[in-house]
Amino acid sequence: MLLYALRRLLYLVPVAFGVSLLVFALVHLAPGDAISAIVPPDAPQEVVDKLRTYYGFDKPLPVQYFRWMLVTLGGDFGTSIGTGRPVFEEVGGAFLNTIVLAIAACIVAFSLAVVLGTAAAYARSRAVDRIVTSIALIGVSVPHFWLAIVLVIVFSVELGWLPPMGLGPENVAGWRLDLDHLRYMILPTVALSMIPLGVMTRTVRSTVKEILNMEFVTALQAKGMNDGRILLHVLKNAAPTCLAVMGLQAGNLIGGSILIETVFSWPGTGFLLNSAIFRRDLPVLQGATLVLAFFFMMLNLTVDVIQTMVDPRIKRG
Amino acid sequence: MLKRLRVLLAGAGVLAASTIPAFSQGTLRIGMTAADVPLTTGQPDQGFEGYRFAGYTIYDALVNWDLSKADVLADIKPGLATEWKPVEGNPKKWVFTLRKGVKFHDGTDFNADVVIWNLDKLLNDKSPQFDPKQIAQARGRIPTLIGYRKIDDYAVELETRVVNALFPYDMSYIFYSSPANWEKQGKDWAKVGLNPVGTGPFKVDRVVPRERMELSRFDGYWDKARVPKLDKLLLFPMPEAATRTAALLSGQVDWIEVPAPDALPRLKQGGMNIVTNKYPHNWAYQPSMVEGSPWTDLRVRKAANLAIDRAGIKKLVGDMAIESKGHVYPGHPWFGSPTFDIKYDPEAAKKLLKEAGYGPNNKPKIKIAISTSGSGQMLPLPMNEYVQENLNAVGFDCTFEVMEWNALVTFGFQPVTGEAAKKAGTNAINISRAFPDPYSGFTRLMHGDYVPPKGANWGILKDAKLDEMIDKVHNSFDKAEQTKALQAVHSYAVDQALWIWVVHDLNPRAMSPKVKGFVQSQSWFQDLTPISMQ
Numbered sequence: 140m141l142l143y144a145l146r147r148l149l150y151l152v153p154v155a156f157g158v159s160l161l162v163f164a165l166v167h168l169a170p171g172d173a174i175s176a177i178v179p180p181d182a183p184q185e186v187v188d189k190l191r192t193y194y195g196f197d198k199p200l201p202v203q204y205f206r207w208m209l210v211t212l213g214g215d216f217g218t219s220i221g222t223g224r225p226v227f228e229e230v231g232g233a234f235l236n237t238i239v240l241a242i243a244a245c246i247v248a249f250s251l252a253v254v255l256g257t258a259a260a261y262a263r264s265r266a267v268d269r270i271v272t273s274i275a276l277i278g279v280s281v282p283h284f285w286l287a288i289v290l291v292i293v294f295s296v297e298l299g300w301l302p303p304m305g306l307g308p309e310n311v312a313g314w315r316l317d318l319d320h321l322r323y324m325i326l327p328t329v330a331l332s333m334i335p336l337g338v339m340t341r342t343v344r345s346t347v348k349e350i351l352n353m354e355f356v357t358a359l360q361a362k363g364m365n366d367g368r369i370l371l372h373v374l375k376n377a378a379p380t381c382l383a384v385m386g387l388q389a390g391n392l393i394g395g396s397i398l399i400e401t402v403f404s405w406p407g408t409g410f411l412l413n414s415a416i417f418r419r420d421l422p423v424l425q426g427a428t429l430v431l432a433f434f435f436m437m438l439n440l441t442v443d444v445i446q447t448m449v450d451p452r453i454k455r456g
Numbered sequence: 457m458l459k460r461l462r463v464l465l466a467g468a469g470v471l472a473a474s475t476i477p478a479f480s481q482g483t484l485r486i487g488m489t490a491a492d493v494p495l496t497t498g499q500p501d502q503g504f505e506g507y508r509f510a511g512y513t514i515y516d517a518l519v520n521w522d523l524s525k526a527d528v529l530a531d532i533k534p535g536l537a538t539e540w541k542p543v544e545g546n547p548k549k550w551v552f553t554l555r556k557g558v559k560f561h562d563g564t565d566f567n568a569d570v571v572i573w574n575l576d577k578l579l580n581d582k583s584p585q586f587d588p589k590q591i592a593q594a595r596g597r598i599p600t601l602i603g604y605r606k607i608d609d610y611a612v613e614l615e616t617r618v619v620n621a622l623f624p625y626d627m628s629y630i631f632y633s634s635p636a637n638w639e640k641q642g643k644d645w646a647k648v649g650l651n652p653v654g655t656g657p658f659k660v661d662r663v664v665p666r667e668r669m670e671l672s673r674f675d676g677y678w679d680k681a682r683v684p685k686l687d688k689l690l691l692f693p694m695p696e697a698a699t700r701t702a703a704l705l706s707g708q709v710d711w712i713e714v715p716a717p718d719a720l721p722r723l724k725q726g727g728m729n730i731v732t733n734k735y736p737h738n739w740a741y742q743p744s745m746v747e748g749s750p751w752t753d754l755r756v757r758k759a760a761n762l763a764i765d766r767a768g769i770k771k772l773v774g775d776m777a778i779e780s781k782g783h784v785y786p787g788h789p790w791f792g793s794p795t796f797d798i799k800y801d802p803e804a805a806k807k808l809l810k811e812a813g814y815g816p817n818n819k820p821k822i823k824i825a826i827s828t829s830g831s832g833q834m835l836p837l838p839m840n841e842y843v844q845e846n847l848n849a850v851g852f853d854c855t856f857e858v859m860e861w862n863a864l865v866t867f868g869f870q871p872v873t874g875e876a877a878k879k880a881g882t883n884a885i886n887i888s889r890a891f892p893d894p895y896s897g898f899t900r901l902m903h904g905d906y907v908p909p910k911g912a913n914w915g916i917l918k919d920a921k922l923d924e925m926i927d928k929v930h931n932s933f934d935k936a937e938q939t940k941a942l943q944a945v946h947s948y949a950v951d952q953a954l955w956i957w958v959v960h961d962l963n964p965r966a967m968s969p970k971v972k973g974f975v976q977s978q979s980w981f982q983d984l985t986p987i988s989m990q
Contacts, residue, residue, distance in 0.1 A: 184909030414491035
């Protein structure tokens with residue numbers, strides 16, 4: 140198992156290199172210019188040229204890439220053009236805020252999906268199945284930014300129960316685990332968990348239903364095993380498929396949702412990327428995207444290892 | 457069951473309400489449109505919203521703006537300088553007499569050394585305090601400043617490249633940060649940004665990137681009439697209009713910038729005050745005036761100006777605009793007396809196009825570079841589509857080159873003869889412009905010497921008569937004479953239909969009835985010092 144994990148870890152090196160190249164190329168392919176975004180429209184050309192030289196944008200793209208790689212490998216992502224602060228600090232702070240929200244959304248979405256999906260698969264009543272399927276369909280169909288706005292209108296504007304934006308109370312900086320901050324998390328968490336809830340509910344339902352039709356389940360029932368223990372066997376068999384999808388969904392959530400974070404003014408990576416895109420803050424864009432891509436790769440690796448632990452056939456394959 | 461649910465919900469509501477933090481009466485919370493706290497080191501980014509909230513609050517300029525009145529156009533007044541005048545016999549040199557007794561928030565003194573240190577910060581790339589981020593914001597505001605020297609502790613001499621009677625306006629955009637604080641922060645501007653120190657009416661207590669900026673009253677402010685009434689001022693970046701609306705309606709903030717037009721009825725219904733006023737904003741089209749462009753024909757430009765149904769556009773933006781009658785709005789001191797009446801007259805537009813030799817089989821082809829959003833652009837897509845219908849209805853063949861805001865700004869860095877415009881085939885551009893001062897309003901946009909990259913005369917308008925008139929403004933040191941010269945420039949620009957003008961924004965902001973004492977000036981900047989919370 141250790142060798143398998145190490146081998147997979149080694150595979151990450153060329154993938155990470157490819158990702159860095161792709162990130163750099165995409166960021167530079169986008170229309171607009173990094174310097175024009177930070178100077179007023181009528182800034183003199185001498186100023187624009189001076190800034191272009193200062194930030195190294197006058198160099199050919201391959202040179203810019205290698206300079207970026209050098210500082211990145213040294214553990215420094217450079218300095219934000221927009222704020223002048225180290226990119227590492229900018230991305231780090233935002234990433235932690237996104238992680239908090241992503242974990243909450245994962246907990247809500249995955250636990251509900253397992254319960255609802257299993258219930259639908261087991262349900263003898265067509266009504267239960269239809270209700271669950273409808274919830275799943277709504278989850279994947281309703282645009283989550285629209286849902287976010289509706290939630291804000293209902294629970295913040297009309298009922299006044301929950302705050303519509305921000306990370307926490309005005310007199311506290313950063314996120315903390317207390318009731319006040321949890322209140323601020325409720326609406327973004329609900330909005331963010333809808334898509335993974337829909338996707339996972341459908342996955343769990345179909346996987347469990349398929350496993351329930353397998354012969355070993357009939358054999359277990361014939362042996363007189365009680366329903367609870369049979370359910371454990373079914374869930375264990377459904378786990379590899381569900382874990383793979385959960386991994387992808389968790390990765391999407393950790394990537395941050397630009398729309399949800401913008402609607403709730405939640406200062407995470409999505410909000411940071413949104414701001415960096417409009418400012419053409421290339422160092423922040425590159426740094427944030429690279430960190431997210433790397434995290435996504437690590438998450439996939441973790442899911443693969445867990446899958447292998449749950450189902451050794453995967454390793455053999 | 458339903459009754460139980462109602463009781464439960466009501467209980468939850470009371471619980472939630474009881475946990476909303478209480479604020480003192482003197483705290484004002486504002487939702488900005490920016491996605492981040494503007495730069496706080498001295499020269500703010502985020503356009504004029506940055507100047508409004510992280511400029512004139514924390515800092516002062518040598519020349520400040522008088523933002524105390526709503527019924528007249530905001531003009532400059534003494535700030536950190538008590539007076540200024542050109543040197544006799546050499547109008548390219550100006551002497552600024554500095555105000556004595558001004559303290560920074562850190563208790564250090566403001567004097568001539570501070571002025572020189574701050575100008576070095578922007579203009580001397582050999583100085584240790586040189587900051588490329590600040591020069592990026594500031595250099596375009598002081599295009600003619602080439603030299604500076606200390607005369608004594610409270611006087612400095614500034615030198616301009618050309619004779620420029622408008623130079624005091626330029627100096628209203630340059631702020632002065634504390635050299636002692638820069639030393640204290642390890643000579644690191646990024647750290648200064650988190651702990652800025654200026655001389656302004658508010659001092660910064662905390663900057664939390666992308667979350668908020670907290671300011672409080674500076675009791676030692678030099679202008680005792682403008683010591684803030686508020687205890688605290690909290691600024692939140694909220695780029696999404698729906699979020700700002702919800703935050704205001706739910707009581708999380710007391711004031712929001714630029715509410716969405718379709719949210720105005722709901723805000724009014726929620727008891728909020730919608731505050732508007734005229735201000736120097738121009739939503740218009742800047743045409744190509746190079747050979748081969750249909751816009752070189754005065755009749756075509758006049759036809760376009762007469763084809764636009766401005767009342768319809770005003771309705772489209774929820775009445776948050778005034779219909780253009782020229783480059784500046786009627787009642788503005790520079791309006792003058794143009795003879796060409798800009799109005800909606802499609803029949804006259806059709807007639808003019810016919811006179812110019814155009815017809816159904818030979819339509820003037822117009823391609824305009826527009827953006828999907830952007831600072832001051834109002835609702836660019838629906839507004840442009842509305843105009844397109846109007847123009848096509850009288851016989852134009854109007855299409856768009858649509859791009860993202862930043863791409864459009866970059867596009868505007870090259871004139872119409874540049875590669876970008878040639879490739880796109882555009883012969884007009886739609887970038888909202890501010891005209892807080894004559895240079896921003898006319899010189900950089902219409903003077904023949906200010907073709908990009910030197911200025912923003914994108915369409916390469918070359919009109920010797922107009923250039924002479926604008927030069928006269930720059931050479932008029934007497935205020936009345938300067939205003940008269942500006943009126944002549946404006947009248948000429950309108951009579952020659954040099955642009956296609958559509959509307960001026962009304963600068964809407966919504967606020968809770970608890971906000972008292974705010975006077976919305978005719979400016980992009982606003983004074984927050986007279987405000988109190990009820």
